[in-house]
Amino acid sequence: MLSETEETGFxxxxxxxxxxxxxxxxxxxxxxxxxxxxxxxxxEFNNLLFQKICGGRDLxxxxxxxxxxxxxxxxxxxxxxxxxxTGETAHKYEYAVTADWDxxxxxxxxxxxxxxxxxxxxxxxxxxxxxxxxxxxxxxxARQQFAEQQLLFKDITDAAATALWTVDTKGDIIxxxxxxxxxxxxPYDVHLGRGWxxxxxxxxxxQVINNFRRDVNLKSQYQVDFRVLRKDxxxxxxxxxxxxxxxxxxxxxxxxxxxxxxxxxxxxxxMLRDSEERFRNIADSAPVLIWMTGVDKRTxxxxxNWTQFANVAELLSDNGHLQSSLMxxxxxxxxxxxxxxxxxxxxxxxxxxxxKSGEDFRWIGMKGVPRMNAGVFEGYIGSGMDITDxxxxxxxxxxFIGMASHELKTPITSIKAYIxxxxxxxxxxxxxxxxxxxxxxxxxxxxxxxRLITDLLDVSKMESGRLSLNCEPFVLNDxxxxxxxxxxxxxxxxxxxFTPAPSYTVNADRDRIAQVMTNFLTNAIKYSxxxxxIDVKVSATEHEVKIAVQDYGIGINPEEQAxxxxxxxxxxxxxxxxxxxxxxxxYVAAEIIKRHSGHVWVQSEKSNGSAFYFSLPLYRxxx
Ligand code: ADP
Numbered sequence: 001m002l003s004e005t006e007e008t009g010f011x012x013x014x015x016x017x018x019x020x021x022x023x024x025x026x027x028x029x030x031x032x033x034x035x036x037x038x039x040x041x042x043x044e045f046n047n048l049l050f051q052k053i054c055g056g057r058d059l060x061x062x063x064x065x066x067x068x069x070x071x072x073x074x075x076x077x078x079x080x081x082x083x084x085x086t087g088e089t090a091h092k093y094e095y096a097v098t099a100d101w102d103x104x105x106x107x108x109x110x111x112x113x114x115x116x117x118x119x120x121x122x123x124x125x126x127x128x129x130x131x132x133x134x135x136x137x138x139x140x141x142a143r144q145q146f147a148e149q150q151l152l153f154k155d156i157t158d159a160a161a162t163a164l165w166t167v168d169t170k171g172d173i174i175x176x177x178x179x180x181x182x183x184x185x186x187p188y189d190v191h192l193g194r195g196w197x198x199x200x201x202x203x204x205x206x207q208v209i210n211n212f213r214r215d216v217n218l219k220s221q222y223q224v225d226f227r228v229l230r231k232d233x234x235x236x237x238x239x240x241x242x243x244x245x246x247x248x249x250x251x252x253x254x255x256x257x258x259x260x261x262x263x264x265x266x267x268x269x270x271m272l273r274d275s276e277e278r279f280r281n282i283a284d285s286a287p288v289l290i291w292m293t294g295v296d297k298r299t300x301x302x303x304x305n306w307t308q309f310a311n312v313a314e315l316l317s318d319n320g321h322l323q324s325s326l327m328x329x330x331x332x333x334x335x336x337x338x339x340x341x342x343x344x345x346x347x348x349x350x351x352x353x354x355x356k357s358g359e360d361f362r363w364i365g366m367k368g369v370p371r372m373n374a375g376v377f378e379g380y381i382g383s384g385m386d387i388t389d390x391x392x393x394x395x396x397x398x399x400f401i402g403m404a405s406h407e408l409k410t411p412i413t414s415i416k417a418y419i420x421x422x423x424x425x426x427x428x429x430x431x432x433x434x435x436x437x438x439x440x441x442x443x444x445x446x447x448x449x450x451r452l453i454t455d456l457l458d459v460s461k462m463e464s465g466r467l468s469l470n471c472e473p474f475v476l477n478d479x480x481x482x483x484x485x486x487x488x489x490x491x492x493x494x495x496x497x498f499t500p501a502p503s504y505t506v507n508a509d510r511d512r513i514a515q516v517m518t519n520f521l522t523n524a525i526k527y528s529x530x531x532x533x534i535d536v537k538v539s540a541t542e543h544e545v546k547i548a549v550q551d552y553g554i555g556i557n558p559e560e561q562a563x564x565x566x567x568x569x570x571x572x573x574x575x576x577x578x579x580x581x582x583x584x585x586x587y588v589a590a591e592i593i594k595r596h597s598g599h600v601w602v603q604s605e606k607s608n609g610s611a612f613y614f615s616l617p618l619y620r621x622x623x
Contacts, residue, residue, distance in 0.1 A: 026045070026047055027047055027048075029047065029132070030134075030135075031049065031112070031132055031133050031134045031135060032046075032047065032049040032050040032052075032053050032112060032114075032131075032132070032133035032135075033046065033047045033049070033050055033130070033131070033132050033133075034046035034047075034050045034059075034064070034130075034131045035119065035128055035129070035130055035131075036064055036080070036128050036129040036130075036131060037127065037128040038128065039081070039084060040063045040065075041063055041064040041065070041077075041080055041129065042061055042062065042063055042064075043059035043060060043061065043062055043063070043064055044060075044061070044128065045060065046059055046060075049133070050131075050133070052097075052099050052100075052101060053097050053099065053112070053133065054067035054068060055067055055069075055099070056099075064077075064080070065077065069097075071096075076092065079092065079116060080116060080129060083116050083117070083118055083129055084118065084126055084129060087118045087120075087126055088118075089115060089116065089117040089118070090115075090116050091113065091114065091115050091116070092113070092114040092116070093113045093114075093136075094111045094112075094113065094136060094140055095111065095112045095113075095114055095133065096109055096110070096111055097109070097110055097111075097112065098110075109137075110135060110137040111135070111136050111137045111139075111140040112133035112134060112135055112136060113133070113134045113136045114131060114132065114133045114134075115131075115132050115134075116129055116130070116131050116132075117129070117130045117132075118130075154177075157177035157178070157179075158177055158178035158179070160177060160179055160258075161179065161261070162179060162258040162259060162260045162261070163176065163177060163179045163180035163183060163238070163258065163259040164176070164177040164179070164180075164256075164257070164258050165177070165180065165196075165242075165256070165257055165258070165259070166245065166254065166255070166256045166257075167242070167254045167255050167257075168253065168254040169216065169252060169253065169254045170254075171194075171209070171212050171216070171254075172192070172193045172194060173191050173192050173193060173194075173195065173196045174192065174254070176188065176191045176192075176196065180196075180259070183199075183228055183230055183231070183236065184199045184228065184229070184230065184231055185230070185231025185232075186199070186231070197209075198229075199228055199229050200226055200227070200228065200229070201226065201227035201228070201229055201235055203227075204226035204227050205226075207224060207226065208224050208226050208240075211223070211224040212224075215242075216254075216255075219244045219252055220244070221241065221242070221243060221244075222240070222241065222242030222243075222255055222257060223239075223240070223241050223242075224239075224240050225237060225238070225239050225240070225262065225266075226238060226240065228259070236261060236263050237261070237262045237263045237265075237266040238259040238260060238261055238262060239259070239260045239262045240257060240258070240259045240260075241257050241258060241260075242255035242256065242257030242258075243255060243256055243257060280303075283301075283303040283304075284303050284304040284305070286303065286305070286383075287305070288303075288305065288383045288384060288385050289302075289303065289305050289306055289309060289364070289366075289383060289384040289385070290302070290303040290305070290381075290382070290383045291303075291306070291322075291380075291381070291382050291383075291384075292371070292379060292380065292381045292382075293320075293379040293380045294378070294379045295377060295378060295379050296320075297320070297321065297340075297343060297379075298319070298320025298321070299316055299320050299321065299322065300379065302315055302316075309355075309357050309362075309386075310326055310355070310356060310357060310358075311357065311358045312326070312356075324336070325356070326355050326356045327353065327354070327355055327356070328353060328354035328355065328356075328361050330354075331353035331354050334351075334353065335351055335353050338351055339351070339368070342368065343368075343380060346370045346377060347370070348367070348368065348369045348370070349366075349367070349368050350365065350366070350367045350368075351365075351366050352364070352365050352366075352387065352391075353366070357386075362386055362388040363386070363387045363388040363390075363391040364384045364385065364386060364387065365384060365385050365387040365390075366382060366383075366384035367382055367383060367384070368380045368381070368382030369381060369382065394463070398459075398460045398463045398464060399460075401456050401457075401459060401460045402457065402460030402461070402464070404456075405453045405454075405456040405457040405460065406457060408453050409450075409453055409457065412446065412449055412450055412453060413450075415446060416443075416446045416447075416450065419439060419442055419443050419446060420443070422439050423436075423439050423440070423443060426439060444490055447490065451518070451522070452582065454515070455519075455582070455584050455585060455588050456582070456584065458515075458588045458591075458592075459567065459584050459587065459588060462588070462591050467591070467592075467595070469508075469509040469512060469595060469596070470509050470510075470511075471507050471508055471509050471596075472507065472508075472509075472510065473505050473506070473507045473619045474505065474506065474508070474510050475503045475504070475505055476503075476504045476505065476506050476513075476538065476545060476547075476616075477500070477501065477503050477504070477538070479510055479513055479514050479517070480498065480517060480536065480538065480547065481498065482514065483514045483517040483518055483521065484496050484498050484517075484521065484536060486518070487518060487521040487522060487525070491525050493525075493529075493532050494524075494525050494528070494531075494532055494533065494534050495532060495533050495534070496521065496534045496535075496536060497533060497534065497535050497536070498536045499535070499536070499537045499538070501537070501538035501539065501540075502540075504538065504540055504545040504618060505618070505619040506545060506596075506616045506617070506618065506619050507617075507619040508596050508616060509592075509596070512592045512596075513592075513596075513616070515588070515589070515592065516589040516592050516593060516600075516614060517547070517549075519585040519586065519588065519589045520549040520589065520612045520614075521534065521536075521549060522585070523551075523585060523586070523612070524549050524550075524551035524553070524610075524612070525551075526579055526581070527551065527553040527554050527579060527610070528551040528552055528553025528554065528609065529553070530553070531551065531552040531553055531609075533552060534549065534550065534551050535548075535549075535550040536548070536549055536550075537550070540618065542618075543617060543618055544598070544615045544616060544617050544618055545615065545616055545618055546613060546614075546615045547613065547614055547615070548611050548612070548613050549611065549612045549613075550609065550610075550611040551609050551610055551611075552608075552609040553609055553610065554606075554607060555604045555605050555606045555607050555608045555609055555610055556571060556602065556604040556606065556610055557571075557606050561602050561604060564586050564602070565586050565587060565589075565590040565600065566583075566587060567583070567584060567587040568582065568583040568584060568587070569583045569587075570582075570583040586600075589614070593614045593615075593616070596616055596617070597616075597617055598614055598615045598616040598617065599613075599614065599615050600612070600613065600614045601613050
């Protein structure tokens with residue numbers, strides 16, 4: 001037969017043995033239950049849970065003290081005695097017990113709220129105590145979890161580099177994190193309510209408040225930049241942003257937001273503004289026209305001089321370009337085409353054109369360069385100068401050169417004719433050897449002078465756009481041979497060696513090509529006094545023919561090579577000073593070849609001779 005304990009799951013003495021139903025009720029009670037008898041608290045019965053709390057020991061008819069753990073130094077038992085004495089129910093909350101609750105070998109902690117009530121006999125005397133423990137583990141654990149979450153939240157917010165805050169609907173602070181406290185150097189409580197406003201620089205307060213009032217009405221995102229008064233006496237720029245906050249029931253509760261330190265950003269913005277201001281001041285005080293564009297060719301900046309120069313209210317048209325009516329009608333197309341071409345190829349450009357200044361047109365020399373920032377194209381910057389005076393001087397000079405060379409040409413032609421006549425008369429008279437020699441020398445010098453005057457006249461024609469070409473197809477070799485022969489005739493030291501090539505036909509101005517060849521050959525002779533040979537070679541590709549004149553003379557430094565084709569440019573150096581010249585031969589040659597859609601160039605090394613080249617498009621006969 002089973003013992004009572006085994007049968008019912010709880011122990012009982014004489015108490016309620018007769019009332020099985022009540023015992024069942026105690027057994028099923030959702031908590032730990034024990035009935036204690038007498039001042040020693042003899043355990044008259046306890047249910048299984050109570051037994052578990054007592055470390056699984058059977059306490060039946062034993063004093064509670066034998067099994068009950070009293071962590072507060074006897075506090076429990078004093079409470080039991082008190083209840084016994086006074087008859088008042090007493091409580092002990094969240095009594096923690098570690099046990100193997102599910103009998104699976106795993107220990108865990110549970111919490112119980114205990115109530116201790118007196119048990120009275122029929123005569124109303126206090127006969128014993130009823131101890132009931134209610135399992136509150138879930139509640140305690142939820143609270144612990146909540147506390148841990150709060151701690152975590154605090155750690156996270158305190159670790160943030162930005163200040164975090166929460167305000168109610170009136171703008172009163174209900175939370176700030178440690179970052180804000182560190183910035184201001186004042187403890188948490190100081191900032192609560194309206195305390196925080198004291199740490200906003202007075203000048204910024206109005207905007208901070210006004211923005212809040214505006215946004216809180218609309219319940220929209222809050223945004224304001226302001227300065228914080230720091231504990232070290234400095235001010236610090238912050239960007240405050242806030243998001244409307246709603247409770248779980250949907251009620252608007254204020255804002256939660258952050259303040260980000262933007263002092264560095266503000267500093268660099270200020271520096272940028274300062275440097276822009278400086279640039280503007282410099283640009284405005286410079287006596288030139290300065291402009292800038294973006295990548296879309298639209299003008300982004302014009303300095304003050306533009307307004308003074310053009311003297312119109314609107315400098316720019318709707319498309320962001322300079323009003324085209326400001327440009328001279330004859331130059332407009334050239335300017336627009338050249339500008340667009342340079343811009344699209346990201347190339348530097350220099351243009352000379354006329355622009356309206358008040359009622360007149362004035363010449364402008366305009367230079368533009370691409371603006372690059374760390375390799376990224378950002379548009380163009382350029383400057384223009386009024387070059388009207390220079391142009392006028394140039395015109396006067398050109399007119400003078402034109403007129404002088406023209407006037408010189410007539411007497412020289414006449415002198416040349418007489419010399420030719422005298423030469424033909426005296427050429428067979430050996431007794432007049434001195435006269436013949438003198439006539440030949442004069443003839444050579446006159447030829448030189450004629451070439452010089454022709455070149456000068458050509459320069460003036462080119463400058464004023466009056467140089468015309470009489471193009472016709474001809475065999476290049478013929479002209480080259482003729483020219484070489486002519487120059488060879490006057491050369492005393494040099495042998496001009498012409499390597500024959502297939503016959504190439506070009507469509508060009510015969511005389512002008514001969515003039516280029518003569519210039520190259522006479523230079524080759526002039527600048528190679530120590531040598532005695534000049535080579536002329538002809539080669540061709542599918543589309544063009546190339547002529548090379550190679551000498552073995554003084555050569556040209558690389559840095560001079562690009563400049564020698566400029567008008568009036570002569571290489572300076574003690575060697576070069578011994579050679580007479582004007583610096584126009586190569587300029588004229590280059591201009592002539594350019595007008596034939598060809599190219600001129602040089603390959604040379606100082607002291608090692610030079611090779612001058614020109615190329616011309618090959619003529620294709622089209623029926
Ligand atoms: P110039 O009348 O001075 O010869 P050019 O226009 O013909 O004028 O030539 C310009 C300059 O180029 C010359 O002053 C000279 O310094 C240089 N130059 C031209 N041809 C040669 C050459 N074959 N060898 C070395 N230097 C040359």
